[in-house]
Amino acid sequence: MKYGTIKWDAKSNQLLSTVCRNCPDPHFQRRSEELPHIGCCAYEPVFTLFEIYKMIAAGETDFFMEQLYRNPRNTIYEYEIVAGAFIHPLFYSRGPGESESPAERYERLRQSPHTAYQAVDERLAYAVCQFFVDGKGCGLNPHFKTSICRSFICDAIEERLSEEERKQLSARQRMIRDEAEPFHRKYRAIFQEKGWTLGDNIEEIMVYLQELNQQKAE
Ligand code: SF4
Ligand code: SF4
Numbered sequence: 464m465k466y467g468t469i470k471w472d473a474k475s476n477q478l479l480s481t482v483c484r485n486c487p488d489p490h491f492q493r494r495s496e497e498l499p500h501i502g503c504c505a506y507e508p509v510f511t512l513f514e515i516y517k518m519i520a521a522g523e524t525d526f527f528m529e530q531l532y533r534n535p536r537n538t539i540y541e542y543e544i545v546a547g548a549f550i551h552p553l554f555y556s557r558g559p560g561e562s563e564s565p566a567e568r569y570e571r572l573r574q575s576p577h578t579a580y581q582a583v584d585e586r587l588a589y590a591v592c593q594f595f596v597d598g599k600g601c602g603l604n605p606h607f608k609t610s611i612c613r614s615f616i617c618d619a620i621e622e623r624l625s626e627e628e629r630k631q632l633s634a635r636q637r638m639i640r641d642e643a644e645p646f647h648r649k650y651r652a653i654f655q656e657k658g659w660t661l662g663d664n665i666e667e668i669m670v671y672l673q674e675l676n677q678q679k680a681e
Pocket of ligand 1: 480482483484485486487488491501502503504615616617618619620
């Protein structure tokens with residue numbers, strides 16, 4: 464599949480677009496010229512058991528432990544890891560004539576359930592994914608990218624596609640999701656049954672996933 468604006472990278476099962484170099488999506492425009500232009504990589508990817516398994520299966524256990532699991536910037540949930548973004552210093556400073564910094568605005572907005580979603584946007588406007596490399600783009604091994612990172616295509620790009628291309632796009636996006644999500648659900652259920660979580664039982668989970676990889680290879 465190769466559209467005018469989207470490429471299918473079959474090796475890594477991911478969608479890519481040349482449009483991203485000059486991201487036109489209004490939602491992802493930066494608030495200041497001082498902020499790097501990174502499009503939708505102002506994001507905190509959520510690594511599921513599927514991506515964790517892929518790292519273990521590729522023999523990248525050290526990468527998983529050091530870059531994801533033990534990284535103090537990251538948050539370990541029961542079966543997922545959120546890779547915390549770098550937050551630009553401008554987030555903490557008040558601009559000329561402003562009564563609050565973006566960080567203070569963020570704190571105010573998150574106090575109410577009616578404005579909590581605005582708080583998220585406020586923070587992400589100053590965020591840079593920890594895997595983003597200036598001048599290059601995503602610096603993460605594409606095999607380890609989350610299914611969202613491999614499949615997300617914004618409205619600004621979709622609007623440029625024909626009806627037929629949109630159908631092909633959603634088929635590819637479905638394919639990416641259908642590979643990752645059932646795996647995560649299946650092994651989350653198994654680990655729940657065993658009473659294991661990423662936070663408390665990382666050794667057991669690593670051994671389990673290594674054995675799973677060996678079984679699949681046999
Ligand atoms: S997918 Fe859309 S929002 Fe994301 S960088 Fe590309 S053009 Fe911008
Ligand atoms: S992992 Fe890569 S593609 Fe995903 S948000 Fe980070 S830099 Fe962008």
